[in-house]
Amino acid sequence: MKINGGQIVCEILLEHGVETVFGYPGGAALNLYDALFGYQGRIRHVLTAHEQGASHAADGYARASGKTGVVIATSGPGATNLVTGIATAFMDSVPMIAITSNVASSLIGRDAFQEIYITGVTLPITKHNFFVNKAEDLAHALRESFRIANTGRKGPVLIDITKNATAETCGFSPMEPYPLKEATKAADEEVQEVADLINKAKRPVIYLGGGVVASGAAGELVALAEKADIPAAYTIMAAGVIGHDNKRCLGLIGMHGSVAANMAVDEADLVIALGTRFSDRVALNMENFAKRAKLVQVDIDRSEVNKNVQVDLSVISDVKYFLEKLLPLVEEKKRPERLAAIDRWKEKYRIEKDDAGSIKPHQLIGRICDMTDKETIYVTDVGQHQMWAAQYIKHRNTNSFLTSAGLGAMGYGYGASIGAQVAFPDKRVIHITGDGSFHMNMNEACTAVSNKLPIISVIFNNRVLGMVYQWQNAFYRGRLSATVPERVTDFAKIADGFGAKGYKANTLDEFEEAFAGALKEEGPSWIECSIDRKEKVLPMIPNGATVEDIILE
Amino acid sequence: MEQGNNTNAVNKQVICIFVDNQPNVLARISSLIGRRNFNISTITASETNLPGITRITVVVSGDDENVLHQIIAQTEKLEVVKKAYLLDMSTTLYRELLLIKIKSDKTNRAALMEIVEIYRAKIIDLSKSSMIIELTGLPEKIDAFMNMVDCYSIVEVCRTGVTGIERGKEELKW
Numbered sequence: 001m002k003i004n005g006g007q008i009v010c011e012i013l014l015e016h017g018v019e020t021v022f023g024y025p026g027g028a029a030l031n032l033y034d035a036l037f038g039y040q041g042r043i044r045h046v047l048t049a050h051e052q053g054a055s056h057a058a059d060g061y062a063r064a065s066g067k068t069g070v071v072i073a074t075s076g077p078g079a080t081n082l083v084t085g086i087a088t089a090f091m092d093s094v095p096m097i098a099i100t101s102n103v104a105s106s107l108i109g110r111d112a113f114q115e116i117y118i119t120g121v122t123l124p125i126t127k128h129n130f131f132v133n134k135a136e137d138l139a140h141a142l143r144e145s146f147r148i149a150n151t152g153r154k155g156p157v158l159i160d161i162t163k164n165a166t167a168e169t170c171g172f173s174p175m176e177p178y179p180l181k182e183a184t185k186a187a188d189e190e191v192q193e194v195a196d197l198i199n200k201a202k203r204p205v206i207y208l209g210g211g212v213v214a215s216g217a218a219g220e221l222v223a224l225a226e227k228a229d230i231p232a233a234y235t236i237m238a239a240g241v242i243g244h245d246n247k248r249c250l251g252l253i254g255m256h257g258s259v260a261a262n263m264a265v266d267e268a269d270l271v272i273a274l275g276t277r278f279s280d281r282v283a284l285n286m287e288n289f290a291k292r293a294k295l296v297q298v299d300i301d302r303s304e305v306n307k308n309v310q311v312d313l314s315v316i317s318d319v320k321y322f323l324e325k326l327l328p329l330v331e332e333k334k335r336p337e338r339l340a341a342i343d344r345w346k347e348k349y350r351i352e353k354d355d356a357g358s359i360k361p362h363q364l365i366g367r368i369c370d371m372t373d374k375e376t377i378y379v380t381d382v383g384q385h386q387m388w389a390a391q392y393i394k395h396r397n398t399n400s401f402l403t404s405a406g407l408g409a410m411g412y413g414y415g416a417s418i419g420a421q422v423a424f425p426d427k428r429v430i431h432i433t434g435d436g437s438f439h440m441n442m443n444e445a446c447t448a449v450s451n452k453l454p455i456i457s458v459i460f461n462n463r464v465l466g467m468v469y470q471w472q473n474a475f476y477r478g479r480l481s482a483t484v485p486e487r488v489t490d491f492a493k494i495a496d497g498f499g500a501k502g503y504k505a506n507t508l509d510e511f512e513e514a515f516a517g518a519l520k521e522e523g524p525s526w527i528e529c530s531i532d533r534k535e536k537v538l539p540m541i542p543n544g545a546t547v548e549d550i551i552l553e
Numbered sequence: 554m555e556q557g558n559n560t561n562a563v564n565k566q567v568i569c570i571f572v573d574n575q576p577n578v579l580a581r582i583s584s585l586i587g588r589r590n591f592n593i594s595t596i597t598a599s600e601t602n603l604p605g606i607t608r609i610t611v612v613v614s615g616d617d618e619n620v621l622h623q624i625i626a627q628t629e630k631l632e633v634v635k636k637a638y639l640l641d642m643s644t645t646l647y648r649e650l651l652l653i654k655i656k657s658d659k660t661n662r663a664a665l666m667e668i669v670e671i672y673r674a675k676i677i678d679l680s681k682s683s684m685i686i687e688l689t690g691l692p693e694k695i696d697a698f699m700n701m702v703d704c705y706s707i708v709e710v711c712r713t714g715v716t717g718i719e720r721g722k723e724e725l726k727w
Binding site: 119120123124127128131148301302303305306307310 | 576577580581584585588619622623626627629630631632633
């Protein structure tokens with residue numbers, strides 16, 4: 001059959017099971033959007049307020065569902081507005097296809113209206129990108145994009161299509177998606193070597209990251225922790241792999257990680273790092289990270305070995321495959337003293353103090369968890385509220401805590417919430433945000449209203465840019481440069497303006513009442529919660545320091 | 554052979570990268586090098602006997618094993634890269650080409666020709682007031698030659714950067 005380039009894009013999306021895309025139209029994208037018009041029944045296009053919101057929505061959709069997120073934008077500013085979203089997906093290895101239109105090939109390179117060299121712009125933030133200026137090259141490039149985005153360590157791929165290529169017609173025959181390149185798998189001897197180390201270790205600790213989620217190995221991970229009674233600490237990318245109520249769960253590791261997690265790693269004689277990259281927010285002092293331990297790293301990406309921290313043994317493998325092979329080789333063990341030590345740390349360093357009169361972050365998050373079901377998806381922005389959410393949410397499922405971890409993009413949350421809610425209309429999506437982050441991309445409230453998405457945003461409003469404010473107080477002698485914006489935004493009024501529902505809470509009781517109301521809304525709502533600006537994210541290990549320097553108050 | 558190999562060539566390592574010959578491919582490699590802050594001395598690219606395959610030769614200062622591993626592993630992640638590997642210094646031949654234009658007239662021409670002779674360089678252009686010299690060899694030899702002529706009035710210098718090829722192996726495998 002002969003169809004035009006825009007239709008080819010739609011056909012390839014359907015070939016790959018894509019039923020939802022996020023985007024924003026424009027001049028160069030007219031043909032593409034004309035094609036989408038014809039596919040309305042089969043492909044849902046969610047129009048956002050801004051391309052950045054669309055890119056975060058595609059990311060949130062992908063993280064929540066495990067499918068590939070797709071975002072479409074026009075040339076020039078449409079394309080550049082995707083950059084933060086693509087970079088977020090790149091840093092956190094999220095499979096995403098960004099489709100941008102460009103001006104007609106006859107105009108390329110002439111600084112035409114809304115022309116941008118987006119393949120150049122996105123070189124360092126995509127796994128790969130394509131520039132297509134002929135309809136006949138489109139199908140292959142798109143199929144390759146899906147293959148690349150999902151092969152090995154996942155990530156975003158951008159495909160830039162000139163306007164003429166979306167209008168020209170050419171022959172098209174449907175195909176199965178290209179097979180993914182098989183992931184590297186650990187050799188049997190490598191698995192045995194790690195099993196021997198685990199069987200001999202006295203104080204082993206598992207340190208797990210997003211790779212465990214990406215490879216779908218949460219079940220195997222928990223099985224390993226339980227069989228050999230090994231405590232496990234997770235990065236923010238792996239929240240939910242091991243349940244908060246599992247007694248081997250150490251909690252978050254790193255800069256704002258739990259004392260238990262950081263102590264356990266420091267005391268360990270063996271650290272098994274699974275699908276994680278020893279980032280500077282985890283290995284704060286790269287030379288002294290887990291200095292008493294033998295370090296074993298299992299990762300699908302060879303370039304992660306010895307990038308930040310020198311390991312003693314590395315295995316390049318899909319984590320799920322590795323764990324499946326490892327499990328039968330690991331001896332069953334009980335380590336009651338180790339688990340008791342963890343309990344003691346958890347008890348001793350319970351630094352949060354309840355307060356009935358004001359809203360304490362840990363209590364606020366506690367209430368949210370109490371009032372929502374176990375299938376709830378939590379989405380955050382970036383800053384203090386993000387760390388509190390990572391620390392205090394009762395994580396129990398993977399793909400249920402969506403956050404811009406590596407890039408740390410404020411403004412991620414609203415778009416990502418939209419993506420998650422579109423992916424799971426029946427699940428509850430709670431957007432935890434700060435006044436700073438909410439101000440960045442609250443424009444997407446209109447998208448939630450139009451699409452009747454019952455996202456509840458809980459705004460931690462301390463009227464300062466809290467994380468930087470905290471650092472300025474701690475490390476810059478309280479010189480509060482540009483962190484006290486003196487805004488008088490009335491969040492409830494804004495909600496009205498958007499056609500959403502706004503609430504305000506100054507106490508926990510008021511919050512409970514507001515939240516109960518928000519839970520009944522059919523569209524989006526938000527609750528502005530007053531938080532004392534003196535509230536800090538603790539514990540904290542500063543950059544370059546070790547657990548011995550942990551700040552507790 | 555005047556220069557077999559200089560195995561400890563001032564702490565430099567040479568990485569060979571085979572890539573798909575696509576538009577942008579050099580930009581992809583150099584963007585990666587820039588982004589990762591890899592310390593590169595020279596980079597050269599050329600077509601090969603294999604259709605559609607380009608060979609890129611990168612010279613890296615220093616011999617930190619982790620840095621070299623990083624460069625290779627990160628490079629191999631690029632879709633366009635078929636293979637990247639470190640050339641074994643002891644079995645690889647390296648060459649660089651120099652073109653240099655020097656002001657010269659009858660007063661110093663003979664002296665320059667003597668240097669050219671000793672270094673087995675070639676004069677490829679000669680005029681009343683200048684000459685162009687071509688020299689091929691290890692970068693160290695070219696450095697030494699440059700050192701010899703720097704007392705003359707140099708008009709222009711052009712060096713290609715290093716390229717290298719391994720002895721012996723009959724075919725490339727990837």
